[in-house]
Amino acid sequence: MSKTTHKNFNSPSSVLKEEHRMTKRIVWPENVHRPNLSDYEPIIGSRKIEELKVLAEKVGSFSMIHVNSTFSGGGVAEILLSLLPLFNEFGIKTKWQVIEGTERFFQTTKSFHNALQGLKVNITKDMLEEYGRVNRENATNLDFGADAIVIHDPQPAALVGARGKNKWIWRCHIDLSRPDQQIWNFLFPYLEKYDAAIFSARDFLQDLPIPQYIIPPSIDPLSDKNKELPREKIDEIYQEYKIPKDKPTLLQVSRFDRFKDPLGVIEAYRLVRKDLDCQLVLAGGGAPDDPEGAEVLKKVKEKADHPDIHVLNLPPESNIEINALQRGADVIIQKSTKEGFGLTVTEALWKGVPVVGGAVGGIKLQIVDNKTGYLVGSVEEAARRVKYLLENPDMAKRMGKTGKEWVREKFLMTRHLRDYLKLILVVKESKVHW
Numbered sequence: 001m002s003k004t005t006h007k008n009f010n011s012p013s014s015v016l017k018e019e020h021r022m023t024k025r026i027v028w029p030e031n032v033h034r035p036n037l038s039d040y041e042p043i044i045g046s047r048k049i050e051e052l053k054v055l056a057e058k059v060g061s062f063s064m065i066h067v068n069s070t071f072s073g074g075g076v077a078e079i080l081l082s083l084l085p086l087f088n089e090f091g092i093k094t095k096w097q098v099i100e101g102t103e104r105f106f107q108t109t110k111s112f113h114n115a116l117q118g119l120k121v122n123i124t125k126d127m128l129e130e131y132g133r134v135n136r137e138n139a140t141n142l143d144f145g146a147d148a149i150v151i152h153d154p155q156p157a158a159l160v161g162a163r164g165k166n167k168w169i170w171r172c173h174i175d176l177s178r179p180d181q182q183i184w185n186f187l188f189p190y191l192e193k194y195d196a197a198i199f200s201a202r203d204f205l206q207d208l209p210i211p212q213y214i215i216p217p218s219i220d221p222l223s224d225k226n227k228e229l230p231r232e233k234i235d236e237i238y239q240e241y242k243i244p245k246d247k248p249t250l251l252q253v254s255r256f257d258r259f260k261d262p263l264g265v266i267e268a269y270r271l272v273r274k275d276l277d278c279q280l281v282l283a284g285g286g287a288p289d290d291p292e293g294a295e296v297l298k299k300v301k302e303k304a305d306h307p308d309i310h311v312l313n314l315p316p317e318s319n320i321e322i323n324a325l326q327r328g329a330d331v332i333i334q335k336s337t338k339e340g341f342g343l344t345v346t347e348a349l350w351k352g353v354p355v356v357g358g359a360v361g362g363i364k365l366q367i368v369d370n371k372t373g374y375l376v377g378s379v380e381e382a383a384r385r386v387k388y389l390l391e392n393p394d395m396a397k398r399m400g401k402t403g404k405e406w407v408r409e410k411f412l413m414t415r416h417l418r419d420y421l422k423l424i425l426v427v428k429e430s431k432v433h434w
Contacts, residue, residue, distance in 0.1 A: 011403055034085045035222050040414050043221055046431040048414060055119065055421040056090035062424055063146040064095040069155035071098050071246050072316035074255070075217060075343040076152050077415070082220035086417050092424070098140050099156045109155040110292055112187075114181035116154065117259060117338040128186060151194075160193045161424070165428050172196045174340040175361040176204040188432055198423075200341045200362050213423060217341045218236070218416035219344055219350060219407070224319035226350055229327055237324035241281075243310050243312070248278040248390050251329035253322055253347070256284045256296040256313075260339040264379050266303050269385035270334065276390055279308040283325055285316060327351050331389045331396065335382050346411045348405035353423055354396045356385045366411065372403035 041049050064087065068076050080096050087094040101109075108127040115121045135158035142159070148167040151159055153174065160168050170191055176199065184206075191197065196211045205212050219226050238245055250269060254260035262282050269280040282300060285293075297313060304311050314321060326332060332348035334357040341362030348355045349372055357363040359375035367373040374385040389396045 002015045004276045033275060035082055035413070037086060037089055037414075039222055041235055043408070044412065044414050048418075052414065052418055052421070055425070056092070059090070059421055059424050059428065061091070062148075062428065064150060064424075065095045065097060065143065065146040066150045066152065067097045067099065067142065067156050067159065068152035069099055069101070069106075071096075075341070078220075078223070078225070078343065079217055079413075080391060082223055082413050083416060083420070087420075088334065090421075094145070095143070095146070097134075098157075099142070100342075101134050101138075101155070104130050106155075112154045112183055113174060114258075115183040116179040117175045118180065119258075120180065123186075125181060125268045132158055136161070148424070154187060157187060158190050160190050163193065167195045168193070169196050169198060169423075171198040171215075172204065172340075173200060175338045176206060177361065179206075189433070195427075196423075201365055203364075204340075204360070215416065215419045215423070216362065217343060217346075217410050218413045219343055220413045221350060225323050226324070226347060229320070229323055233320070234324040234328045235374060237321050238328055241312060241321075241325075242312065243279070243281060245328070247308075248276070248330040249281060249328060250278060250284065250331050250333060250386060251281045251325055252333045252335070253283045253326065253344045254295045254334065254336075256300060258292070258296055259336055260284075261335045261337050262296070263283060263303055264298045264337075264382070265333050266300070266309065266334050267379045268308065268382040268386065269332070271380065272387050272390070273308070276387060278330075278390065279310065281310045281312065281325060281329070283312040283314055283322060285314045285318070322347075323351075326353060329353055331356060331386050333382065333386065334358065334361055334363060335376070335379075336363060342366065349400075350407045352397075352400035352404050354389055354399040354403065355390070356382055366406075368402075368406065372399055372406050388434075 037049060037052065040356050066080055071077050084094045084096055108131050109126065111121045111123055115123065119432045134363055135156060138156065139159050139162035144162060144164065144168060148169060150169045150171050151157055152171045157170060192209050194210055196213060197208060198213045198215050200203055200216050202214055235245065252262065252265050254262065256262060265282065266280065272278060284302065301311055326348055334342050334355060336342060336344050337360060338357040339358065339361035342357065345355050345357055345363055345366045349366065355373035356376055357367050357373060359377050364375065367375050369375045376382040376385055
């Protein structure tokens with residue numbers, strides 16, 4: 001048995017298909033929000049700001065490179081977009097690189113994602129060979145010149161084969177509570193070469209011969225997706241998407257992914273509608289590393305055969321639109337069947353809207369049942385809880401207020417920054433592998 005420890009830190013690219021080329025190093029556009037630490041003081045208070053400064057002083061000189069599979073269309077990209085400027089403000093030199101891949105590669109890694117979240121999939125030998133080949137190719141093109149390399153999720157996990165004497169950390173954002181053993185056994189020889197692994201929740205810890213750390217994800221309260229919006233802007237966006245405001249609005253914001261269970265949300269809505277006149281908005285989009293999104297969206301549109309069901313396929317930059325949709329909703333649903341974390345839950349709670357969410361993965365960290373929302377295990381239970389919130393607006397308002405303070409305490413970007421600073425101190429103090 002391997003020893004597992006954990007701490008809770010609250011070649012040439014011409015072979016790659018043109019349609020899957022992605023910029024390897026991110027340059028933030030001028031019109032994208034770049035947070036400064038001082039901007040968060042009105043939200044979290046001066047004492048926590050000072051604590052972050054003290055931690056950063058202890059860290060001193062340090063450099064990091066983060067590597068993932070897409071610069072848009074997912075929670076990992078959103079987190080890095082806000083988190084990395086804060087590292088650099090502290091003098092911790094931090095870069096962000098994105099791997100390239102073929103269509104076959106991303107189909108393979110999506111299958112990995114599904115299998116690691118417990119779905120039985122068919123992984124062939126040529127898929128595994130493509131995974132290794134594309135990672136080896138990326139390894140020749142990426143820069144690994146930093147004190148620590150943080151590799152996000154399974155897509156680039158095999159890059160560790162190119163490691164030098166610096167520290168390598170695997171950051172897993174998905175629900176690993178019951179991974180398919182075939183894929184886990186395939187990835188294990190790569191993962192055991194890392195110096196440490198980071199997971200979002202205790203339930204996802206695995207039997208690995210390296211230290212494991214728990215760092216939940218977070219939202220940026222100052223980003224376009226989460227900042228305060230005037231009522232006029234919210235109404236304008238509802239009008240733009242032809243969503244009337246003359247009846248209660250149920251909303252789920254998610255990528256069109258089978259694990260988000262949008263079809264189950266439609267079923268729950270239909271049950272609610274038997275007793276209450278309301279409307280449902282399913283807002284989502286795709287990501288460059290998720291080839292299954294179009295198929296799921298097609299199924300959703302086929303099932304959404306009612307004028308009060310609005311299906312919005314939004315581009316990745318629709319942050320203001322999502323913000324407004326969330327702020328204008330009466331109840332937000334996140335009926336996932338598997339969930340690494342579910343940042344849309346955090347976003348909803350931050351906006352003071354009660355959430356009905358699947359009792360799975362990282363959602364269980366965010367929804368305090370009966371206090372910030374409801375955890376559910378079935379379509380029928382989801383419908384019953386949604387109906388209760390619509391019929392009891394005072395309770396919904398109290399839950400929303402409690403939820404916002406829960407996020408302020410647990411799931412803002414500044415807490416995420418603190419956790420990483422603590423982890424860096426561990427890295428610097430270690431002379432060999434942890």
